Amino acid sequence: xxxxxxxxxxxxxxxxxxxxxxxxxxxxxxxxxxxxxxxxxxxxxxxxxxxxxxxxxxxxxxxxxxxxxxxxxxxxxxxxxxxxxxxxxxxxxxxxxxxxxxxxxxxxxxxxxxxxxxxxxxxxxxxxxxxxxxxxxxxxxx
Amino acid sequence: xxxxxxxxxxxxxxxxxxxxxxxxxxxxxxxxxxxxxxxxxxxxxxxxxxxxxxxxxxxxxxxxxxxxxxxxxxxxxxxxxxxxxxxxxxxxxxxxxxxxxxxxxxxxxxxxxxxxxxxxxxxxxxxxxxx
Numbered sequence: 001x002x003x004x005x006x007x008x009x010x011x012x013x014x015x016x017x018x019x020x021x022x023x024x025x026x027x028x029x030x031x032x033x034x035x036x037x038x039x040x041x042x043x044x045x046x047x048x049x050x051x052x053x054x055x056x057x058x059x060x061x062x063x064x065x066x067x068x069x070x071x072x073x074x075x076x077x078x079x080x081x082x083x084x085x086x087x088x089x090x091x092x093x094x095x096x097x098x099x100x101x102x103x104x105x106x107x108x109x110x111x112x113x114x115x116x117x118x119x120x121x122x123x124x125x126x127x128x129x130x131x132x133x134x135x136x137x138x139x140x141x142x
Numbered sequence: 143x144x145x146x147x148x149x150x151x152x153x154x155x156x157x158x159x160x161x162x163x164x165x166x167x168x169x170x171x172x173x174x175x176x177x178x179x180x181x182x183x184x185x186x187x188x189x190x191x192x193x194x195x196x197x198x199x200x201x202x203x204x205x206x207x208x209x210x211x212x213x214x215x216x217x218x219x220x221x222x223x224x225x226x227x228x229x230x231x232x233x234x235x236x237x238x239x240x241x242x243x244x245x246x247x248x249x250x251x252x253x254x255x256x257x258x259x260x261x262x263x264x265x266x267x268x269x270x271x272x273x
Contacts, residue, residue, distance in 0.1 A: 019235040020242070023227055027246060030216060038209055 011071035013079070013135045018068065021131055024124060025065035031117075032058035032109050039106070047106040053093065054108045060086050064128065076138045083132060087125035090114055094122070143255050143263070146189040150251040153185045154244030161241035170232035171240055176225060179243050183221040186247060190214055193258075205257035213257070217250040 014022060036054035044051055060082055067079035094113035097104055107116055114121030132138075157178035164175045193214065197203075203210040224243045228236035256263055 015231060016233060016235050019227065019231055019233065020238045023224065023239045023242060026223070026227075027220070027242070030220075034212060034216060038206075038212070042206070 011069070011075070011138060013076070013131065013138055014069045014071075018131060018135075021124075021127060022065055022068050024120070025061055025068060025128075028109070028117075028121070028124070029058065029061035029065045032061050035109070047104065050104040050106045050108050053104070053110070057086075057089060057109045060089065068128075068131075071138075073139050076132070076135075079128075080132055083125050083128040086121075087129065090121050090125060143252070144259075146185075146192060147251050147255050149185050150182070150189070150247050153181050154248040154251075156244070157182050158241045158244035161237045161244070165234045165237035165241060168234045169237065170234060171225075171228045171236050175237050175240050176228075179221050179225055179240050182244055182247050183218065186214070186218050186221070186251075189251070189254075190218065203258040204260035210254055210257045213250055213254050217247055217254075220246055 012018070032054065036051060036058045039047075039051040039054055064079060064082035064086060067075045067082055070078075090110045090113060093104070093108060093110035097111045098113075104111060109117060109121050113119060157175075160178045161171075161175045164170075164172065193210075221243045224239055228239045
């Protein structure tokens, strides 16, 4: 049901390799949301910082998946922000968990640089930032 | 690991190989790659039916019940979402999207096996380390 106007506004970020990148972000958004929801609903008091971080990661993944799929410069910069926060998050949480396992008593998606998820959380923002740079013309498109 | 796991292992990996091969050849989703994902969905539906029967007959998962059923329902939605997403743009990349379904189903089934049988599950430690 795409009209001609929607066709011209179609984001190049959601095309080609972007199909796969957005699909992976969507799966992580789903996994992180489900995990955080489960942790917060059943045992929040056990590790409030870790579970709040899980919830934060879930929001970042949802924002990244949605903004990468949407056209226009505003969504482009939203995805730059989301993927950058994701990069900083996985590096910071990865370093903190390696330095001291007591800092976060239960795992988050980003613990030990995402080891629990085959290190995909570490690779994904690198690929994401490359993809945004590759499609940097999107930042000006009306 | 039970028969459901090995079924998803075989069907899932076959589907991933078929879809990734299609993507490498540069073709978009076709009957073969979509049907291979449908086979994964069917295998998961058998897992669902079998799990419901086991839960009624011999009791549910040893781990948190709603975590198990949550995983299973999510695993059932993912192939449908992947096919929908891949058909919106029928490029080679959509075949790679379809190829991810088998791997995701495999990882999720390994986790569901862990929840169902608990820590005494044979191979659970290995699976926990990998996943």
